[in-house]
Amino acid sequence: MNIVETHELTKRYGDLAAVDHVSLTVRRGEVYGFLGPNGAGKTTTLRMLLGLVRATSGRATVLGQPPGAPTGLARIGALVEGPGFYPYLSGRANLRVLARYGRHDDVAVEAALELVDLTDRASDRYKSYSLGMKQRLGVAAALLGQPDLLILDEPTNGLDPAGMADMRDLIRTLADHGQTVLLSSHLLGEVQQICDRVGVISAGRLLTESTVAELRGEASLLIRADPLPAARSVAERIVGSAQVSTVDGMLRLATGGERAAELTRALVLADVAVLEVRPEERTLEDAFFEMTHEGATS
Amino acid sequence: MIASLRAELMRLGRWPTTWVLGGTWLLLNLTFGYVFNYLSYRSADGTTVGPPTGATKQILLQEMMPANAPVTLVQGLPMFGGALVLILGAVAVGSGYGWGTWKTVFTTGPRRITGMGGTLGALGVILVGLVAATFVLDLAASYTVAAVESQSVTWPGFVDSVQGLGAALLICGMWLAAGVLLGTLTRGPALAVGLGLVWSLVVENLLRGVANMLGPLEAVTDVLPGTAAGSLAGALGALTQGDPNGTPGVTTTITGTAAVALLGAYLIAFLVASLTLTARRDVTS
Numbered sequence: 001m002n003i004v005e006t007h008e009l010t011k012r013y014g015d016l017a018a019v020d021h022v023s024l025t026v027r028r029g030e031v032y033g034f035l036g037p038n039g040a041g042k043t044t045t046l047r048m049l050l051g052l053v054r055a056t057s058g059r060a061t062v063l064g065q066p067p068g069a070p071t072g073l074a075r076i077g078a079l080v081e082g083p084g085f086y087p088y089l090s091g092r093a094n095l096r097v098l099a100r101y102g103r104h105d106d107v108a109v110e111a112a113l114e115l116v117d118l119t120d121r122a123s124d125r126y127k128s129y130s131l132g133m134k135q136r137l138g139v140a141a142a143l144l145g146q147p148d149l150l151i152l153d154e155p156t157n158g159l160d161p162a163g164m165a166d167m168r169d170l171i172r173t174l175a176d177h178g179q180t181v182l183l184s185s186h187l188l189g190e191v192q193q194i195c196d197r198v199g200v201i202s203a204g205r206l207l208t209e210s211t212v213a214e215l216r217g218e219a220s221l222l223i224r225a226d227p228l229p230a231a232r233s234v235a236e237r238i239v240g241s242a243q244v245s246t247v248d249g250m251l252r253l254a255t256g257g258e259r260a261a262e263l264t265r266a267l268v269l270a271d272v273a274v275l276e277v278r279p280e281e282r283t284l285e286d287a288f289f290e291m292t293h294e295g296a297t298s
Numbered sequence: 299m300i301a302s303l304r305a306e307l308m309r310l311g312r313w314p315t316t317w318v319l320g321g322t323w324l325l326l327n328l329t330f331g332y333v334f335n336y337l338s339y340r341s342a343d344g345t346t347v348g349p350p351t352g353a354t355k356q357i358l359l360q361e362m363m364p365a366n367a368p369v370t371l372v373q374g375l376p377m378f379g380g381a382l383v384l385i386l387g388a389v390a391v392g393s394g395y396g397w398g399t400w401k402t403v404f405t406t407g408p409r410r411i412t413g414m415g416g417t418l419g420a421l422g423v424i425l426v427g428l429v430a431a432t433f434v435l436d437l438a439a440s441y442t443v444a445a446v447e448s449q450s451v452t453w454p455g456f457v458d459s460v461q462g463l464g465a466a467l468l469i470c471g472m473w474l475a476a477g478v479l480l481g482t483l484t485r486g487p488a489l490a491v492g493l494g495l496v497w498s499l500v501v502e503n504l505l506r507g508v509a510n511m512l513g514p515l516e517a518v519t520d521v522l523p524g525t526a527a528g529s530l531a532g533a534l535g536a537l538t539q540g541d542p543n544g545t546p547g548v549t550t551t552i553t554g555t556a557a558v559a560l561l562g563a564y565l566i567a568f569l570v571a572s573l574t575l576t577a578r579r580d581v582t583s
Contacts, residue, residue, distance in 0.1 A: 084402040
């Protein structure tokens with residue numbers, strides 16, 4: 001069973017389609033990255049999945065329940081569009097209030113504080129927290145009671161580099177322990193590091209849904225050599241002419257780094273000076289910009 | 299509902315605003331119900347300005363006796379006490395939209411109506427505590443006055459006490475619910491408090507003034523929330539606004555029974571509207 005399924009989910013504000021016929025699936029135990037530029041419809045989609053916002057049309061199920069159903073929400077931990085806490089209460093007291101709402105005990109509160117490394121400052125008032133600490137408390141609230149599904153909207157917002165790395169590790173650990181994570185982000189490097197699959201949304205429409213590897217496409221090999229025509233004929237003989245192109249005075253071969261030694265040897269034997277051989281991997285960022293640009297212009 | 303009530307009692311109980319508003323009301327009640335009256339009463343000895351006549355002096359003393367505590371309890375509620383609990387209702391609900399805590403609560407598990415019900419229940423508990431504390435304070439203050447002035451102490455009757463406490467809860471409950479509705483409608487504390495205070499302290503009085511010149515308008519002003527609250531206090535014996543020792547907001551425009559019915563109707567209407575709106579609207583902040 002998929003943990004999250006949406007079918008043609010749509011939210012309109014007047015003539016504006018904030019979310020436009022989005023159909024996505026999140027599988028059990030995976031970290032699913034929901035990617036998109038600002039205003040693409042990520043947060044609105046997450047709000048619909050949590051029942052905070054009603055869909056104009058389409059349908060969705062979360063943990064087999066309609067969005068917002070108490071039995072479903074009891075198994076979901078969420079942090080959507082920034083943390084929302086009582087400023088006059090301490091971090092610990094805030095979590096205790098939420099623990100009472102969710103019928104968790106105070107042991108769960110301490111465990112959640114420990115996970116986000118906030119135990120030392122848990123007695124301080126929330127309003128005295130830095131942006132990063134507020135964000136970590138928001139994640140702690142989402143972790144209360146070890147929910148089956150975590151929905152995290154930009155979870156590393158406001159965190160310093162060390163905090164971001166810790167958060168990535170935490171999310172991966174949670175997934176390794178069987179929790180499913182649906183996170184939205186515009187930090188592509190972060191998504192590339194921790195997500196199993198991604199959905200790319202732009203202008204309210206889901207452009208693609210695939211694994212990170214599929215989205216990045218095949219790796220290629222760049223060769224700088226002299227003379228270039230001789231090098232090209234050698235390369236075409238080995239990997240096929242369709243796999244070779246010339247880019248900025250270099251050869252780009254649609255093949256992985258595993259053929260680098262064979263190609264280098266052949267070039268040297270053909271009396272070609274090999275100046276540089278390196279693998280080139282398309283980053284998620286390249287794929288993302290390509291897609292969102294196409295999405296915007298189509 | 300019990301889980302939501304426990305959660306809300308915890309967070310409202312630790313909120314300084316709750317204690318500031320409650321403390322302010324207790325202080326106002328004591329000051330206007332006893333301190334100023336006692337100073338005025340003692341002014342006949344030449345210790346303060348504006349000595350009362352012999353007749354009003356006797357009335358002042360009777361107002362401060364323990365038997366009159368149920369009336370003292372309700373006399374300040376139609377306008378001032380009501381305004382303070384209206385603020386409490388407005389900020390308790392409205393602030394949640396600014397802080398984003400409604401969003402957090404509504405994704406924690408309970409149905410929206412249950413979460414909001416927890417807030418209303420906790421506010422109700424606070425209100426009962428506040429009314430009870432006010433009554434105890436009034437009894438203590440009146441006993442002190444009686445002892446200082448060597449008056450015989452006659453405690454209020456059971457029926458009078460129950461009527462006073464019930465009326466106080468109904469008046470405050472109505473204004474509290476009005477605040478909750480305003481906080482829900484405006485999704486914030488500032489506008490809700492502003493509108494509520496302007497209505498309860500200014501607009502109703504202005505409308506009543508205009509109604510004296512425009513007869514048909516009287517039918518409307520007679521059923522306004524403030525009129526109903528003031529009429530219930532008046533029906534229990536509180537001196538009306540026009541009386542030399544009267545309290546602003548107290549009136550005898552409609553009967554006590556009609557006032558109870560009207561206040562109950564307002565209370566239910568405000569709560570139902572708040573719950574319905576909370577359950578149905580999109581939560582975007």
